[in-house]
Amino acid sequence: MNFRQRLSERLIAWDNAGLRRYPHTFSSAQDPHVKDGFLFASSNYLSLSTHPKLVEAAHRALDRYGCGSGGSRLTTGTLDLHRELEAEIAEWLGYEDCVLFSSGFIANLAVLSTFGDSSVTISSDERNHASLIDGCRLARADVKVYPHRQLGKLPPQPSLIVTDGVFSMDGTVADVDHLSTVRENHDAMLVVDDAHGIGTLFDGRGCCAPLIDSGRAPDILIGTASKALGSEGAFVACDHTQAEILRNQGRPYVFTTSNPAPVIAATLAAVRILRSAEGQERITRLHRNVAHLRSGLDAPTGQAPIIPIHIGSEQRALSVANYLSDHGFIAPAIRYPTVTKGKAIIRATVMADHSAGDIDDFISAVKDALQKNPT
Structure with missing residues (x-):
């Protein structure tokens, strides 16, 4: 069997297992109401991706700087906008x-x-x-994996503890207060990737906001602009020494072309909105919608805008997702390898701009879909 035949059989086996995925192609913005129906799967949690201030900032930057950044950050890819955004996020x-x-x-x-x-x-x-898993694989460190949120089973003497803030598939939140105590007891480094928490939890500073206020912030806080901030890219908040090491020795930083000016300008506008009264009002609306959807789906209480609907088999998850799609709701099936095989879910998310009626209609559609696809 030659190489092409092996690849063909590999794809067929993947398909037969119900694991092949096809992207939904959108022809409109990531708003709650899209051309094909109601969107309950986007990470545009604060509905900022079409905010006039972000769009205007991106347009101005496009006119001034053009489309591309032209290089990596250490060659020609650092603009004054990059520096301005880094300073804003750090503050x-x-x-x-x-x-x-x-x-x-x-x-x-x-x-x-x-x-x-x-x-x-x-x-x-x-x-x-x-x-994070792939980052651990690339590291030269000794990697120990502990059971999800079971901090009593943390390996002894850790020197670097890494965790999601909000876990991306089930919406659970790390016990960062306990992890910070472990960090302090072992003189370790605590790294929190709060991609889904920035902009959504507490006042928008994510799951670590109480730690930040009490002077016990994680050593490194990673966030993204591609979710609640409605833009693209990511950031690592840290001390100056760590930052300079990343800029000089972090291969993904050194050898990657930087994000272009329109993206950076839009992100800067988003952060400034988040720090304003308008941003806090959006977070309040999001929390209200999260509570509404969680209550209607009998999910545990919490602020995280990710609510998993546990299905089981991959085929049933596809049937439920297809039923929802046929009735005008976009919430795709999440299957292996994203989640454990045989534990497929519908991963529902909610945005600040969803109406109460949107959420009620989605809850009803989910209940109908589950009832009509029992196995």
Whole structure:
């Protein structure tokens, strides 16, 4: 059997297992109401991606700087906008410094591959995002995986603890207060990737906001602009020494072209909105919608805008997702390898601009879909 035949059989086996996925193609913005129906799967949590201030900022930057950044940050890819955004985020979150990356995946690879040298033992939650898992694989460290949120089973003497803030598939939130205590007891480094918490939890500073206020912030806080901030890219908030090491030794930083000016300008506008009274009002609306959807789906209470609907088999999850799609609701099935095989889910999310009626209609459609697809 030659190489092409092996690849063909591999794809057929994947397809037969009900694991092949096809992207839904959109022809409109990521608003609650899209051309094909009601969107309950987007990470545009604060409905900022079409906000006039973000759009205007991107247009102005496009006119002034053009479409591309032209290089990596250490060659020709650093604009005054990059510096301005890094300073704004560092001040907002209470850190000495901040380093921008082109995506959250790249940021996580950079942090773990750069700081996880052979002298380090990394303790990683078993449900951490794939980017953290791959970052651990790239690191030269000894990696120990602990059961999800079971902090009593943390390996002894960790030197670097890494966790999602809000876990991306089930919406659970890390016990960062306990993890911070472990960090302090072992003189370890605590790294929190709060991609889904920034902009959604507490006042928008994510799951670590209480720690920041009490002077116990994680050593490194990673966030993204591609979710609640409605833009693109990611950031690493840290101290100045850590930032300079990332800028000089972090291969994903050194060898990646930087995000262009329109993206950076839009992100800067989003952060400033979030820090304003308007931003706080949007967060309040989001929390209200989260509570509404969680209550209607009999999900545990919480602020996280990710609500998993547990289905089971991959085929049933596809049937439920197709039923929802046929009735005008976009909430795709999440299957292996994103979640454990045989534990497929519908991953529902909610936005600040969903109406109460939108949410009620979605809840009714989900209940109908589950009833009509029992197995």
